[in-house]
Amino acid sequence: MQTNARRQILQAGGLALTLGVGALTPKLKAEEPYSDSEAADRWLLPLLHAPGAVAGALHMGRFRDRVYYLDKEIKWFPDPGQDAPAIVVPAGFVTDLASIPRVFWSALPPDGAYTFPAIVHDYLYWIQKYPRETADRVLRYGMDDMKVSSDVAAIIYTAVRVGGGSAWASNARLKQGGEMRLLREFPDDPRTTWAEWKQREGCCLKI
Numbered sequence: 001m002q003t004n005a006r007r008q009i010l011q012a013g014g015l016a017l018t019l020g021v022g023a024l025t026p027k028l029k030a031e032e033p034y035s036d037s038e039a040a041d042r043w044l045l046p047l048l049h050a051p052g053a054v055a056g057a058l059h060m061g062r063f064r065d066r067v068y069y070l071d072k073e074i075k076w077f078p079d080p081g082q083d084a085p086a087i088v089v090p091a092g093f094v095t096d097l098a099s100i101p102r103v104f105w106s107a108l109p110p111d112g113a114y115t116f117p118a119i120v121h122d123y124l125y126w127i128q129k130y131p132r133e134t135a136d137r138v139l140r141y142g143m144d145d146m147k148v149s150s151d152v153a154a155i156i157y158t159a160v161r162v163g164g165g166s167a168w169a170s171n172a173r174l175k176q177g178g179e180m181r182l183l184r185e186f187p188d189d190p191r192t193t194w195a196e197w198k199q200r201e202g203c204c205l206k207i
Contacts, residue, residue, distance in 0.1 A: 070089060076145075079141070084134060092184070096110070097122075099167065112152075114142075114143050116146055117143050136164060182206070
């Protein structure tokens, strides 16, 4: 079977990472008394913190009103020298994916190749732990990692830099008003809307 000399795919328990061969080599001594699960954990740990990596396949549920939530957490890690933090978006986070006006959906659908970094960006805009500029940089770096074309990435990045301030301010107001966007439990009725679900007592957690 032929293998690609420059790239390899690691798939383990829903995790998919594309890495350069030889970039990360497991170093386990044969005499070390690790169980199979411990050895696997030690081997995977460097991969999960690999620079420029995206970790965690997108597993999502959807409310009826075109709002989504993560069934499993996802992670993004910056390349060396990139001015950005590593980000973990928890399972249950509520997102509208890429916030692109409907008129542009034929060219830029909300669930394009930029969906993964768009969710990370949504999360950063919600928690507001870092400056808005940092959140926008993470979006741009993430689009590069997902191999979004340079033209599309430039359009989306420019749009959030120019128009993202209103979304940032709106999120701050919603949080101050008590809205939460981390689900405590997932809906089991496909007719449920996010507008309805978030009114339920105990539906969500603060983040």
